[in-house]
Amino acid sequence: MGTNNHTWVSEFILLGLSSDWDIQVSLFVLFLIMYLVTVLGNFLIVLLIRLDGRLHTPMYFFLTNLSLVDVSYATSIVPQLLVHFLAEHKAIPFLNCAAQLFFSLALGGIEFVLLAVMAYDRYVAVCDPLRYSAIMNSGLCTKLAITSWVSGSTNSLMQTAITFQLPMCTNKYIDHISCELLSVVRLACVDTSSNEVAIMVSSVVLLMTPFFLVLLSYVQIISTILKIQSREGRKKAFHTCASHLTVVALCYGMAIFTYIQPHCSPSVLQKKLISLFYAVFTPMLNPMIYSLRNKEVKGAWQKLLVQISGLTSKLST
Secondary structure (H helix, E strand, O other): OEEOOEEOOOEEEEOOOOOOHHHHHHHHHHHHHHHHHHHHHHHHHHHHHHHOHHHOOHHHHHHHHHHHHHHHHHHHHHHHHHHHHOOOOOEEEHHHHHHHHHHHHHHHHHHHHHHHHHHHHHHHHHHOHHHHHHHOOHHHHHHHHHHHHHHHHHHHHHHHHHHOOOOOOOOOEEOOOOOOHHHHHOOOOOOOHHHHHHHHHHHHHHHHHHHHHHHHHHHHHHHHHHHOOOHHHHHHHHHHHHHHHHHHHHHHHHHHHHHOOHHHOOOHHHHHHHHHHHHHHHHHHHHHHHHHOOHHHHHHHHHHHHHHHHHHHHHHO
């Protein structure tokens, strides 16, 4: 099929991490285990929040959304990666590549905005605790969650549509683990400088704007914590934000390092490893972070385990 003397490709070849068979088999086992842990961990967090009435609060409503985003993001990348570890021909059809780019980009954008929303929730909890329930009512929480999903999806839809209108000619080798935006754009056999500017602008809007809102929230939070007279009060206030702050550092750190300066980015291998960290490690670590650093979640786990133990004892007798 030709248009304007350009030959359009029907599939792309993902070069992945390694061409060595033994290494690929080892990576398959490693990432399969990590993916299963990711799915199980996030599913259990969502289930726990649904079952324990003490966790029916705005913070855990947003955490449920975060877990759904994390497991969906991992699912948009990892299954295809696992298949390609064991495949000799590491091809991905044109439409599948477009779908993967759309979902991964959308879910990444949703997570950035959602983390900013969660920072606002923590700001209200620490800085205006007496009005917390009135401010963070169910209507506002629902609107903020919808805003996160719509903004990330809209940006991704525009970027994906623009990217896959570019003529790729016969250049079909993507030196990455997935159909990542910049890697696909740079396959085009036309000048893509305007596309890269558009990516930069969208990165600033959808990544840096929420990031600065997170920073602003935490400046206010830290200022409020420092004004608390009792050491126990400061410690309690800090623990209220510790899990979210850890997740923010992981997610925003990797994304900013990867996208904000594409022309000054690290080597291809380093970019692949960064993408792997964001697609595999972060979704796996988030449930652990919230489980290990959060007293309410640990308490809910203990309560659930006691209930399961009691039920098991009754069934065995």
